[in-house]
Amino acid sequence: MSSAQNLAYAVVQVLHNFGAVAAVGGSFAAIKIESVNVRRKLAWLVLAGWGTQALSGASFGLVSYHFYHHFPDIAGIAVAALAIKMLCAATGFLLMAAYILWGANWPKEKGSVALLSSAILAATALSAAAFLRWFS
Numbered sequence: 001m002s003s004a005q006n007l008a009y010a011v012v013q014v015l016h017n018f019g020a021v022a023a024v025g026g027s028f029a030a031i032k033i034e035s036v037n038v039r040r041k042l043a044w045l046v047l048a049g050w051g052t053q054a055l056s057g058a059s060f061g062l063v064s065y066h067f068y069h070h071f072p073d074i075a076g077i078a079v080a081a082l083a084i085k086m087l088c089a090a091t092g093f094l095l096m097a098a099y100i101l102w103g104a105n106w107p108k109e110k111g112s113v114a115l116l117s118s119a120i121l122a123a124t125a126l127s128a129a130a131f132l133r134w135f136s
């Protein structure tokens with residue numbers, strides 16, 4: 001692998017790692033927070049985290065395509081793990097967007113369910129990442 005390719009993967013991985021911290025950590029922290037205002041601020045962080053994961057995740061594929069002219073050849077468990085991650089990122093992003101847009105009118109319990117769901121999705125995606133890494 002060339003240095004340029006290593007650098008491109010490393011830069012994408014930095015974004016992907018911080019996105020994971022924001023999505024996982026932000027979701028779990030928000031559940032514990034009582035203040036609705038602080039929850040909303042954390043929800044923005046989590047939204048940014050989910051968005052970063054989708055964009056940086058796709059960028060992994062684009063870097064491979066740029067250097068090899070085809071996408072990584074993965075199959076079986078790796079494909080399932082990737083599909084789970086994509087589903088979690090899409091659902092988590094939409095969930096947090098709904099919370100930010102309409103959550104102010106929701107009962108607090110409904111907001112808590114949304115944040116807990118985001119935390120479960122984030123933990124699922126983080127676990128799927130390990131399977132993608134070692135089955136591809």
Ligand code: HEM
Nearest residue numbers: 020023053054057058060085086089122125126129132133
């Ligand atoms: C659209 C969504 C996503 C896509 C397309 C995607 C794609 C990828 C790809 C291609 C890799 C490199 C795999 C390898 O080294 O073989 C990766 C690594 C990783 N992803 Fe994602 N990802 C997505 C979402 C997420 C989410 C939501 C999380 C966590 C909340 C996450 C956490 C990680 C972690 C921690 C790694 C590093 C794994 C390791 O090297 O041990 N990803 N992802």
